[in-house]
Amino acid sequence: MTAAINILVVDDIQQNLAAVEALLARPGLRLLKAASGAEALELLLVHEVALALIDVQMPNMDGFELAELIRGSERTRSIPLIFLTAATREPSYSFRGYEAGAVDFMFKPIDSKALVSKVKVFVELHQQKQQLSAQLKELQHALHLNELFTAVLGHDLRTPLSVVMNGAMLLPMMTDHPKVAVTAQRIQSSARRMAHMVDQLLDLARIRSGDMPLRLAAADYAELCRAIADEFHAADQAQRIDLASSGDTLGQCDAGMVSQILSNLVGNALLHGEAGQRVRVAIDGGAGGQVAIRVANQGVIPAPQLGCLFEPYQQGCDSRKTGQGLGLGLYTARMFARAHGGDIAVQSDTAQGTVFTVTMPRQPHSPLNPQEQQSA
Structure with a gap:
């Protein structure tokens, strides 16, 4: 009733x-x-x-x-x-x-008729407000259940994925048949891609739930960038990443989160840049209170896509269009930067190509909550 x-x-x-x-x-x-x-x-x-x-x-x-x-x-x-x-x-x-x-x-x-009419209007407005409030609570509850499901699903997928990847590594050791080696390589590649998607889902669940504790420690942003560049350097190929640093590149940060930010930006720059063109990573420590990291390539992002680059699940705005992920990479990267009190910006045109700029405070202040991060 x-x-x-x-x-x-x-x-x-x-x-x-x-x-x-x-x-x-x-x-x-x-x-x-x-x-x-x-x-x-x-x-x-x-x-x-x-x-x-x-x-x-x-x-x-x-x-x-x-x-x-x-x-x-x-x-x-x-x-x-x-x-x-x-x-x-x-x-x-x-x-x-x-x-x-x-x-x-x-x-x-x-005027009795006027009073009854005015009261009726405000009663209807109050009823609408109550309905909207109830709907909001239902949506929040549904979102919470969805986040729990995503987190549990992502966590439970890790164990079978590890078995698949380990099995694929053992297959070539059990036979020298060339088709087995090719099949094992495909299994490993697909399993790694799936593991990347699981990691993105877990990151999204952490962001939505507000469970993003920062494990702060002294770090050198230049060293973190160098480590990511080495990860993308295939032994049988020439290095495609030019790394430069200037000023004081030391600061306090969660090295794991920052590495994920850099990995996403560098990976996207290599994937979406012009063929044969190099990716430039510059760490600028000249400012007293912050460190800026710029990741640039010669690719150009179409203007209509710039406005939605950092939104989740946006087709064509992330590596999802090439089957590499779920369209969550840039979204989680920005959320991780904002958790430190920093941010990520992007500029793209035919003259300079595409430049992503990460600004990180040397001493992170109190992070925004997830709702504030998304609306900032």
Whole structure:
């Protein structure tokens, strides 16, 4: 059964309270009657109210003073207020009422049809607000369950994946048949790609749940970049990454998170850059409070895609278009940077190619929560 919606009526004359009650009485509405401002405040401490009808001329605490107290509380400041008054219609009088927080003025004798109509509008608005609040809670609950499912699924997939990868490594040792070696290589490649997707899902679950504790330690950003460049250097191929650093590249960071940021940006630069062109990684420690890392190639990102690069699951905005991932790499990279109090920006045009710039504070401050990170 739906709970009744409360309407607060404040008037020091009992006959006026009874008249308003008789006028507004209907199923689903409950009138809370107060003969003074103090009684009204006591009722507001206990009940949720969709609308307050307040008489202006009352002893001890008039309607304007009551309205100011209602507006001064976080819990009650959003309640719509309609003043009922027999006073003059002078503009200065109305101005004071609106300044106190009124949404409307009604002068006595009250037009009953107008009052019923106005109350009906505010009751419907309150019902819509309640429905939206309930829907939001349902969506939040569904999102939480989805995040739990993603985290559990990602965690449980790791064990069978490890078995597959280890088995693929052993296959070539058991026979010298060339087709077995080729098949084993394909299995290993697919398993590594799947492991990368699982890691992305786990990263997403961590971000959504707010479970991103920073394991801060002293680190050299230049050394972290050099280690990532070495990982992408195939022994049988020429090095495609030019690495340069300047200034003081030391700082406090979570080296694991920063390595994931760099791995994603460098991997994308190698994958999406012009064939034969080198990727440039520059670490700039010239600023006192931060370190900047720039990853550049000669590729150009189409303008329509620039606005959605850092959004999750965006087709064509990440390595997903080549089957390398789920479209989560740049999203998680930015979230990891923001967890440190830093950020990632991108510029792309035909003159300079594409440049991703990571700015990281040397001493990370209190990180944003996940909602703030996504809206920043």
